[in-house]
Amino acid sequence: MSTVAYITVRGLFGRRRALLLLPLPLLVIGLALICRSVGVDADQWGQAVVQGLGLAVALPVISLIVGTGVLGSEVDDGTIVHILTKPLPRRDIIIAKLLVAAGVSAVTSAVPLFIAGVLADSVKFGLALSAAAAVGALAYSALFLLLSLVTRRPVLLGLVYILIWEGLLGRWVSGTRVLSIEQYVITIADKLAPTSMLAGKVSVPVAVVMALIFAIGGTLFAINRLGSFSVAGETS
Amino acid sequence: MSVVELQNVSRWYGNVVAVNDISMSLQPGVTGLLGPNGAGKTTVLHMMAGFLAPSRGSVSVDGAPTWRNPAIYRQLGLVAEKEAVHGFLTARQFVVACAKMQKLPDAAAAADRALRLVEMTDAQDRRIETFSKGMRQRTRVAAALVHNPQVLLLDEPFNGMDPRQRMHMMELLHKLGDEGHTILFSSHILEEVEQLSGLVQVIVAGRLAASGDFRRIRRLMTNRPHVFAVQSSDDRRLAVALIGEKSVSGVEIEAGGLTVRASDYGSFTRALPRIALGEGIRLRRLLPSDESLESVFSYLLEA
Numbered sequence: 237m238s239t240v241a242y243i244t245v246r247g248l249f250g251r252r253r254a255l256l257l258l259p260l261p262l263l264v265i266g267l268a269l270i271c272r273s274v275g276v277d278a279d280q281w282g283q284a285v286v287q288g289l290g291l292a293v294a295l296p297v298i299s300l301i302v303g304t305g306v307l308g309s310e311v312d313d314g315t316i317v318h319i320l321t322k323p324l325p326r327r328d329i330i331i332a333k334l335l336v337a338a339g340v341s342a343v344t345s346a347v348p349l350f351i352a353g354v355l356a357d358s359v360k361f362g363l364a365l366s367a368a369a370a371v372g373a374l375a376y377s378a379l380f381l382l383l384s385l386v387t388r389r390p391v392l393l394g395l396v397y398i399l400i401w402e403g404l405l406g407r408w409v410s411g412t413r414v415l416s417i418e419q420y421v422i423t424i425a426d427k428l429a430p431t432s433m434l435a436g437k438v439s440v441p442v443a444v445v446m447a448l449i450f451a452i453g454g455t456l457f458a459i460n461r462l463g464s465f466s467v468a469g470e471t472s
Numbered sequence: 473m474s475v476v477e478l479q480n481v482s483r484w485y486g487n488v489v490a491v492n493d494i495s496m497s498l499q500p501g502v503t504g505l506l507g508p509n510g511a512g513k514t515t516v517l518h519m520m521a522g523f524l525a526p527s528r529g530s531v532s533v534d535g536a537p538t539w540r541n542p543a544i545y546r547q548l549g550l551v552a553e554k555e556a557v558h559g560f561l562t563a564r565q566f567v568v569a570c571a572k573m574q575k576l577p578d579a580a581a582a583a584d585r586a587l588r589l590v591e592m593t594d595a596q597d598r599r600i601e602t603f604s605k606g607m608r609q610r611t612r613v614a615a616a617l618v619h620n621p622q623v624l625l626l627d628e629p630f631n632g633m634d635p636r637q638r639m640h641m642m643e644l645l646h647k648l649g650d651e652g653h654t655i656l657f658s659s660h661i662l663e664e665v666e667q668l669s670g671l672v673q674v675i676v677a678g679r680l681a682a683s684g685d686f687r688r689i690r691r692l693m694t695n696r697p698h699v700f701a702v703q704s705s706d707d708r709r710l711a712v713a714l715i716g717e718k719s720v721s722g723v724e725i726e727a728g729g730l731t732v733r734a735s736d737y738g739s740f741t742r743a744l745p746r747i748a749l750g751e752g753i754r755l756r757r758l759l760p761s762d763e764s765l766e767s768v769f770s771y772l773l774e775a
Contacts, residue, residue: 239572243558250560314556318566318615321521322573323545463540467523467552 240319240332244306248340251309256301257340260294261348268352282356282433286365290349291421292403295372299341300394303380306333308390317467326462334374334381334455341373357431364429372421375447378454379417385461413437420447473500474534474547474622474654476520481529483515490515492678493529498623498656502649504665505658506769507675513658514553516675517627520656521550533623546574549616553627555608559601563592563611566600567618574619586614589644591637605632613641617648624648626657630664642668666765674772681772690768691737697721698737703729703757704748713747729757 248254264285271281310316319329346366353362379397383390405412406419413419420443423436427443436443476498483491491512507513518524519531522538522545531538538544558566567586571579587596590610595603600611609632616624629645630638645668649655656673659665665672672689674682682689690698704710707730711723714732719739724731734740748755 239569243561243569246560247558314552314554315558317523317550317552317554317556318558318570318612319573320523320542321545321548321550321616322570323542323575324573325542464525465523466525467518 238328238332240324240329241336243319244333244336245340247310247315248302248305248336251305253301253305253309257298257344260289260297261344264290264294264348265351268355272355278356279432282431286349286352286356286433287422290345290352290365291369291372291425292418293398294348295341295345295369295421296376296398296402296418298345299337299373299376300380300391300398302341302344303337303377304384304390304394306337306384307381308384311384314467316465320462320465327459330381330455330459330462334377334458337377337381338370338374341377342370345369345373353429356433358429361429361431361433364425367428368421368425371424371447372417375417375420375450375454378451378458382454382458382461385458385465410437414442414446417447417450419443473652475499476623476654476656477530477532477535478516478520479530479532481516481519481526481531483512483519483524483527489678491519491526491675494675494678494680495529496673496680496683498654498673500649500652500654501671502645502655502657502669503671503673504669505656505673505675506662506665506765507658507660507681508773509660511675512678513675514627517550517625517656517658521548521552521625545621546619547622549619549621549624551609551612551616551624551626551629553631555605555612555632557600557608557612557615559599562597562599563587563603563607563614564596566611567596567614570615571618576619582618582620583614586618589617590614591640606634606637609633610637610641613644621653623654624656626655628659629657630659630661638664662764662766662769672765674769676773682768686765686768687763690763690771693768693771694736696771697733697735698740698760699762700732700734700740701729701757701759701761702732702744702755705754705756706751709751710748710753713751713753714744717743717747719743731761 267285346369349365349369350362353365380390380394383393387393401412402416402418406416419438422434423438423440423443426434426436427440478494478496481491481494505513519526520538522541525539533544533548536544564583567583568579571582576582587593590613592610592614595607600608633641645655670685672686707725711725711730714720714723719734719736720732721735722733
């Protein structure tokens, strides 16, 4: 593990913010377990828990907390200067942080989605959800990492994207779905394990290509922004 | 031996000009960056450290631009004013991490050396978040020194240090300067700058007001009389003789001796022994009393 990744992981789990990662996964698993144990038909709860809570809320919110935490908090408190005053290509710094963010977000959201998928349908469905969540975690992380470098309020902007763009506009305005990571994740999971619980609203090629564009484009843009990182003087 | 060079550098934020057409060349040794709050010191330091693009002009270390050039950090160390450090790491973990990011062949040994230099060996295994302000500062200096950079930039490095730590840090910077490192530190405490370095770069309202040895700068201010404290075997008779000298613009007789104002430093210092000898007066003390950095600085601010 690179030193940048080591510091990032220590920083991520050394803060209370890491505790915010627990409630949503526990809620997904808890609701799935309750529904299954009381014998409710999966058709009645599967879509609400897996898509409505797991893919539409847990995955993006976890990715937001982690994605803005790996870089945004260092930018906020100024500790990023200690990493930037090293002869490291900015590409290596961004990739290390992206891999940590995507890895932590993928594991934290894929595990509850896998359990919920197995309880709702089958192991195959659980695996499909986990794989799609991993793709989504990568795309979301690249986006939120970039937001940490282009705005002083990455969390707010990230929430606007999740709640307004994906949650509200994505439901009513069909054209916005092309730029919705949530829709890519649903489409990919549905393609890997078709069920009645998920209905992808974008085509598979669009989902795959756009997820790649988010991940690669966001990363390249973030590398460029970090190269021009400026520190404003407090007394200047 | 590295040289930091600013050529016609300006930096503005919208309509506000923070730094205005500054050119300077920092040679090996210790140089103090002086200026009142808001003069543009931190902006200059950030441009030197590659954390701010000049709006106009160029900033380079040994000819290589500092902006968008991470390779310069092999020869440059920065101790920024902001105290933020990764508090969840111990001092040793932090300095070793910095050494690893510098890709040093023996990161642990380099970290040991740096921590020893700043006297942080005893507390090296404690988390940085438990440190006092001065200890944090020393840890940051160790991190900036771990790769033995040729150029070291420090923004208000003595903040939060107690007098003993301050003295130790001054000795360290002196030593590094004598070894041929190029060191620039900013400070608003004139006493610190005076003790640490004769060379100063004075920035006032975004412009370079003066550059060089502050005693020489003082001597170049010919429009201001030089003030000397003089004690002799017969102060009153010496005062009478001095007032006839062309280079003397005023003499005050005080309880402890004379205060003499001379319009020309060189002529006066040559004339005084001649006059005293001619009058048969023994000189007991001659002290330039406005050659302190404080006087020079206040003259520059008034100018």
